[in-house]
Structures are given as C-alpha cells and as structure tokens.
Amino acid sequence: xxxxxxxxxxxxxxxxxxxxxxxxxxxxxxxxxxxxxxxxxxxxxxxxxxxxxxxxxxxxxxxxxxxxxxxxxxxxxxxxxxxxxxxxxxxxxxxxxxxxxxxxxxxxxxxxxxxxxxxxxxxxxxxxxxxxxxxxxxxxxxxxxxxxxxxxxxxxxxxxxxxxxxxxxxxxxx
Numbered sequence: 001x002x003x004x005x006x007x008x009x010x011x012x013x014x015x016x017x018x019x020x021x022x023x024x025x026x027x028x029x030x031x032x033x034x035x036x037x038x039x040x041x042x043x044x045x046x047x048x049x050x051x052x053x054x055x056x057x058x059x060x061x062x063x064x065x066x067x068x069x070x071x072x073x074x075x076x077x078x079x080x081x082x083x084x085x086x087x088x089x090x091x092x093x094x095x096x097x098x099x100x101x102x103x104x105x106x107x108x109x110x111x112x113x114x115x116x117x118x119x120x121x122x123x124x125x126x127x128x129x130x131x132x133x134x135x136x137x138x139x140x141x142x143x144x145x146x147x148x149x150x151x152x153x154x155x156x157x158x159x160x161x162x163x164x165x166x167x168x169x170x171x172x173x174x
Contacts, residue, residue, distance in 0.1 A: 008035060043122050050131060057095075057174030058134040059167060060085070060120040066142035080111035081143055085118045085136030089127045095135050098173055102166055111138075133174055139163065 005012030009022050009030055022030075042058075049056035066079060084099045096112065103110040119136035121127075141147055144159040 039122070042120075043124070046122060046125070046132065050129075055131045055133065055174060057170060058120060058132070059170055060134060060136040061139075061163075062116070062136065063139045063141050064115060066140055066147055079115055079140055081108040081140050083111035083114060083116055083136075083138035083140075085113055085116055085138065087119050087121065087134055089130070090121050090132060090134040091119060092133060094173065095133065095170065098169060099135070099137075099166070102169060106162060108162075135170070137163070137166065 002008070004016070005019075006014070009027060010019055011022050013019055046056050046058070064079070064083065067077065082103050084096065086096060100110055100112070116136070116138055119134040121132055121134045125132040139159065142153075144153055144156045145151065146153050
C-alpha cells in the first residue's frame with residue numbers, strides 16, 4: 001500500500017487526498033521513535049518465548065471496515081465477520097482448522113486469507129524457523145462499532161469475549 005501513500009506512514013486517505021506531508025526527517029523520526037522500537041519489542045518477546053518453550057505463536061490482530069476501501073484488491077461487499085490470514089510456512093493447518101471450527105460454532109462467518117492475507121513474522125525467523133507460528137486475526141468493525149463512527153456498539157463486550165476465548169484456545173494449541 002506504500003505506492004498509494006498508505007504504507008508504514010499514512011500520507012494519503014483511501015480516496016487519495018493528502019493527509020499529511022512526511023519529510024524525510026519526520027519519516028526517520030517516526031520510524032526511530034515508534035516503528036523500530038515496536039519491532040524490537042516483538043523480537044525480544046519472541047526470543048523469550050522460544051527460549052522458554054521452544055515454540056512461539058504470534059497472533060497478529062487487526063480490524064477491517066465492513067465496506068471495502070477504494071484501494072482494496074477485492075471489492076466484494078460480502079465481507080466475513082472475521083478473517084484469518086495465514087502464511088504457508090508459519091501457519092500450521094491445525095491452527096486454520098481450529099479457527100474455522102471455533103468461529104463456525106460461534107455462528108460467525110470466517111474468511112480464509114480474505115479480505116486480507118498473511119501474518120507477521122520477524123525477518124530473522126521468516127521462512128527459517130517452523131517453531132515460530134503466526135496467524136492473523138482480522139475483525140469486521142461492524143461487529144463491535146457503530147460504523148462509520150468509532151462509537152462502541154451493543155455487541156462490543158460480546159466480541160471482546162469471543163476474541164479473548166479464541167486467543168486462549170490458540171495459545172493452548174500452538
């Protein structure tokens with residue numbers, strides 16, 4: 001999305017209008033103060049987990065709007081309640097099956113690598129260490145917000161519980 005001004009640092013809105021101008025100095029400042037420290041913390045936590053148990057699971061959590069962004073690759077309006085993003089090397093099939101079963105039993109629809117795909121894995125382990133497992137969980141904002149506002153809906157607490165239970169199940173099966 002960097003080609004549209006929607007990469008690490010958003011410079012443009014979805015419709016292409018300018019949000020802000022990011023000078024090379026500001027870019028470096030934001031990356032230095034926020035982006036790189038975040039990834040250093042992720043790497044540190046991952047190493048600690050690998051040292052403690054020999055395996056680690058990253059659950060990369062995000063949300064998505066109920067209507068596609070203009071720049072989304074898929075403009076299909078029939079978006080799922082939840083989506084899991086996978087990586088062929090770092091997402092074992094049993095985690096996909098557990099996810100599909102969990103959300104089906106809860107009565108929610110689930111996209112598999114749709115509308116978004118992939119999951120974060122630190123570079124030093126990417127496609128090198130099978131003991132680093134990763135899955136992305138995306139939540140359709142219409143489940144917990146009164147879109148287009150950022151006001152919580154009546155289902156907020158329920159969705160929070162559903163996600164917490166999912167994370168607990170995933171931690172047991174990683």
